[in-house]
Amino acid sequence: MCAMQTPEFWHIDCPAARCFTPLSWLYAGLGKMRRDFAKTYKASVPVICVGNVVAGGAGKTPICLSLGEFFKKQNKTPVFLSYGYGGIYGGPLVVDPHAHQAIHVGDEALLLTRTGITVIGEDRVAASKLAVSEGADVIVMDDGFQNPYLHKDLSLLVVDGEYGVGNGRIIPAGPLREKFDHAVDRADTIVLYGQDKHHLFARIPSSKPILQARMVPDARQIEKLKGRKIMAFAGIGRPQKFYHMLRDYGLNVIETHDFPDHHYFNSSEIVLLIKEAERQGAHLVTTAKDLVRIEQNLQENIEPIHVRVEWSDPGQLEKLLSRFM
Incomplete structure (x- = not known):
């Protein structure tokens, strides 16, 4: 696709x-x-x-x-x-x-x-x-x-x-x-x-x-992630919007990775992201919309940030x- x-x-x-x-x-x-x-x-x-x-x-x-x-x-x-x-x-x-x-x-x-x-x-x-x-x-x-x-x-x-x-x-x-x-x-x-x-x-x-x-992120998730290194990735229309929201709520986003809108992630892409996050001692996060485009067996290594209006x-x-x- x-x-x-x-x-x-x-x-x-x-x-x-x-x-x-x-x-x-x-x-x-x-x-x-x-x-x-x-x-x-x-x-x-x-x-x-x-x-x-x-x-x-x-x-x-x-x-x-x-x-x-x-x-x-x-x-x-x-x-x-x-x-x-x-x-x-x-x-x-x-x-x-x-x-x-x-x-x-x-x-x-x-x-x-x-x-x-x-x-x-x-x-x-x-x-x-x-x-x-x-x-x-x-x-x-x-x-x-x-x-x-x-x-x-x-x-x-x-x-x-x-x-x-x-x-x-x-x-x-x-x-x-x-x-x-x-x-x-x-x-x-x-x-x-x-x-x-x-x-x-x-x-x-x-x-x-x-x-x-x-757009407001889940307060419990944000509180849990504060003080940690965050590596974020997204394949949405404007990924920067997601990263800015994380930073606006006080998260330490050390690295970001952009993908095309509606991108279907292959296993090698996700494995590379997981390994890089582990190397830097960072927590890997993405959007809830991106998570459903990732193989289920790899989802447990990634935290989807839930948002509401x-x-x-x-x-x-x-x-x-x-x-x-």
């Missing part, structure tokens, strides 16, 4: 990025045409989409998990809908964490099953019908903001305030799936992670609701979701 390495020029505007501008026009044009002419299906239960405008690394899955936990506390049955990116199965199918591995259904789908029923499917409409047959009161869709075929009753656009929109250009010249302003217009609510270091607030209409949140104003979120109760 091929994993994607984010081009360096996606982060800054430079001649290399500008060379791809004609292809960006084509990508944007095809996307608009698909949205303009698509026939949209409305599911029999509400569909909440958690999407983004930047390719990879926005933190959508933890937000989906947070929404799922909210609905479960209200005695509702949320069913997660995932594309199954990185997996070989096209679906639609119900993910079985005891039978399926990341190579089959993707890493995100396996994480979602820890909170609730999860359906994968390249065809979102067919997948939504399967979700309803599984008893869904509400469908929480991980990604799919740019997919026009399934009607969304609520669209949350997730934005990383630390990263912003990269060089501001559309794929392949930059990281954007579409123009930022166009995505904001279509979204019902913006979810802003972290500090607004790129002045995105100024580009969001004052009438558009904004939820602020941050902490909302600045939980009442604002509850008010937003109350109409689906």
Whole structure:
């Protein structure tokens, strides 16, 4: 399975990025045409989409998990809908964490099953019908903001305030799936992670609701790891985001190793990391998302850092979701 390495020029505007501008026009044009002419299906239960405008690394899955936990506390049955990116199965199918591995259904789908029923499917409409047959009161869709075929009753656009929109250009010249302003217009609510270091607030209409949140690691894990040497590795959209979080919470990260997003680790890569950590007397850590892409017999040597979403104003979120109760 091929994993994607984010081009360096996606982060800054430079001649290399500008060379791809004609292809960006084509990508944007095809996307608009698909949205303009698509026939949209409305599911029999509400569909909440958690999407983004930047390719990879926005933190959508933890937000989906947070929404799922909210609905479960209200005695509702949320069913997660995932594309199954990185997996070989096209679906639609119900993910079985005891039978399926990341190579089959993707890493995100396996994480979602820890909170609730999860359906994968390249065809979102067919997948939504399967979700309803599984008893869904509400469908929480991980990604799919740019997919026009399934009607969304609520669209949350997730934005990383630390990263912003990269060089501001559309794929392949930059990281954007579409123009930022166009995505904001279509979204019902913006979810802003972290500090607004790129002045995105100024580009969001004052009438558009904004939820602020941050990613918080498991406090017990952090306390246990404090004072130890930490070697961290990650194959996610923006590994630096993970490393910064560890350091921000006081961990002594002495070395890091980056891999492409959704990278499937082979045993030799992991054995090398384990040996290097042992040589330096360090504790080897990664993300929970990365761990499911590692052979099970090697997982015991690695500590996955579990994270959750902490909302600045939980009442604002509850008010937003109350109409689906």
